[in-house]
Amino acid sequence: MLDNIYVLCGGISAEHEISLMSAMNIINNLDKSKYNIYPVYIDKKGAWVEHDKIEKRIEKPEELISKTEMKPAESIGKFLYGNYRVDENNLFIPSIHGTYGEDGIIQGFLEVLDVPYVGSGVLASAACMDKVFTNQILEQSGMAQAKYMGIIQQDYLVKSDEIIQKIEAKIDYPMFVKPANAGSSVGVTKADNKEELLKSIDTAFRFDKKILVEEAIIxxxxxxxxxxxxxxxxxxxxxxxxxxxxxxxxxxxxxxxxxxxxxxxxxxxxxxxxxxxxxxxxxxxxxxxxxxxxxxxxxxxxxxxxxxxxxxxxxxxxxxxxxxxxxxxxxxxxxxxxxxxxxxxxxxxxxxxxxxxxxx
Missing domain, CATH: 3.30.470.20 (ATP-grasp fold, B domain)
Structure with a gap:
């Protein structure tokens, strides 16, 4: 029998606000007569704050935000030793998009807690979060994709001219440039020429040290x-x-x-x-x-x-x-x-x- 559902929301990614919107919708649609539902807000610095048991409908996502002065490690310790009902039947819904939530990090933590959770495990989460890695796996398996190239920031800083030449030789304009590990189209831009490509690469590197350049599919x-x-x-x-x-x-x-x-x-x-x-x-x-x-x-x-x-x-x-x-x-x-x-x-x-x- 399942007693408690902890809904993790917020997080340190660029999709913090979207996570709150998802969590609100999830909480409002869970059966409150069947489960004890506890939202756990993770602020933009990574600190955890547990809410009281939810008894009524949440009207706006901002209701899930809670402020704390605790550091992440301290707040997680407080959650585990003060609030987490370790001897009851628990399940987590990690309603966190992008980095910290959809990339295997939270999943690894939940594996250490030895608790069931909704969604993919550590490896699949991490592999799918990295768009370059996803493309490489699917390409090796023979699945059709757009033409693409992955770029590491350290390599680009050393040999940017060579990398730009390789991109232009492989992919026709227009093309899209994306951070490898981000979601909701954060940091994604379109490049119609070399000047725009250079700007797009700089934009994508603001969000990740690995980026993906791929052809625009009409x-x-x-x-x-x-x-x-x-x-x-x-x-x-x-x-x-x-x-x-x-x-x-x-x-x-x-x-x-x-x-x-x-x-x-x-x-x-x-x-x-x-x-x-x-x-x-x-x-x-x-x-x-x-x-x-x-x-x-x-x-x-x-x-x-x-x-x-x-x-x-x-x-x-x-x-x-x-x-x-x-x-x-x-x-x-x-x-x-x-x-x-x-x-x-x-x-x-x-x-x-x-x-x-x-x-x-």
């Missing part, structure tokens, strides 16, 4: 929600139609009211089958568990499906496609989806406990 970006552990299933594809933005950036994702959400979107039956199969294959190759959103380009010229990226804890806001797509797929609403994710987390935890850890 086509549609389809989003598929995949759930499950050993036998994952894919939702119908969805799509954000952006008006007034060159690409689906941070502003258009969360704050532009002109962005049209299509859940599901219009594709042929053959395209629907292909994009769903592609999403499940990518999910399995990366070792994802629980839930992930797989973003796939469908190129206009030949309708070819190209895997873009995988988000191992996708947005759970009211406008996020990962939860919205399940209602038209199999009539699963958000509360029911959370129940499925909790069941997957408990299932995965039980499977891990079967693994022999000692030779005794």
């Amino acid at each position: 086509g549609r970006e389809l989003e598929v929600s995949v759930i499950g552990n050993d036998f994952p299933v894919a939702s119908l594809p969805g799509e954000h139609v952006v008006d007034g933005h060159e690409f689906f950036d941070y502003e258009s994702k969360y704050f532009d009211r002109t962005t049209v959400i299509k859940a599901p979107t219009e594709v042929t039956p053959e395209q629907e089958d292909e994009v769903r199969r592609t999403a499940v294959k990518a999910y399995e190759l990366m070792g994802c568990k629980g839930i992930a959103r797989v973003d796939i380009f469908m190129r206009d010229s030949d309708k070819k499906m190209l895997v873009n990226e995988i988000n191992t804890f996708p947005g759970m806001t009211g406008t996020s496609l990962a939860p919205l797509l399940w209602k038209p797929t199999d009539d699963t609403d958000f509360s029911s989806l959370l129940e499925k994710l909790i069941a997957f987390a408990l299932e995965e935890y039980k499977e891990k406990k079967k693994t022999q850890r000692s030779v005794d």
Whole structure:
């Protein structure tokens, strides 16, 4: 029997505010008659602050913010030895996007606590967070992708001219430049020429020491929600139609009211089958568990499906496609989806406990 659910939110990433929006939506849709729900706010310096048990609906994400003067280590110690109900049946939902939450760090901490949690484990989280590494794994597995190059900041500082030449030889303009480890399109810019490429590289290096340069695909970006552990299933594809933005950036994702959400979107039956199969294959190759959103380009010229990226804890806001797509797929609403994710987390935890850890 599951007693307590701890919802981690905030964090030190550039997606701090989006995490609060996701956490609010999750908390409001969890069954409060079934679970004791405790939000745990992580501030922008990494300090943890636990809220009291949630009894009523949260009206705005700012309600989850709590101030503390404690340092991260001190605050985590206070949580573990003062508030965490160690002798009860607990589960964590790490509703933290980007660095510190979606990159394996929190997952590793929860593994040390020996507690079930929603979403992928350490390796899959870290691998999917790093866009260059994701591309390399999928490329080795024969999955179609946009042309790309990964760049390490230390190398770029030493031989920038050589690297720029290699980029221009491999990838035609326009191209996109992204931090390797960031989400919600933070730090992503488009370059139409060499001057813009240089500026875009500088921008991306502000957010990470490794960046990704990839060709611009003329086509549609389809989003598929995949759930499950050993036998994952894919939702119908969805799509954000952006008006007034060159690409689906941070502003258009969360704050532009002109962005049209299509859940599901219009594709042929053959395209629907292909994009769903592609999403499940990518999910399995990366070792994802629980839930992930797989973003796939469908190129206009030949309708070819190209895997873009995988988000191992996708947005759970009211406008996020990962939860919205399940209602038209199999009539699963958000509360029911959370129940499925909790069941997957408990299932995965039980499977891990079967693994022999000692030779005794």
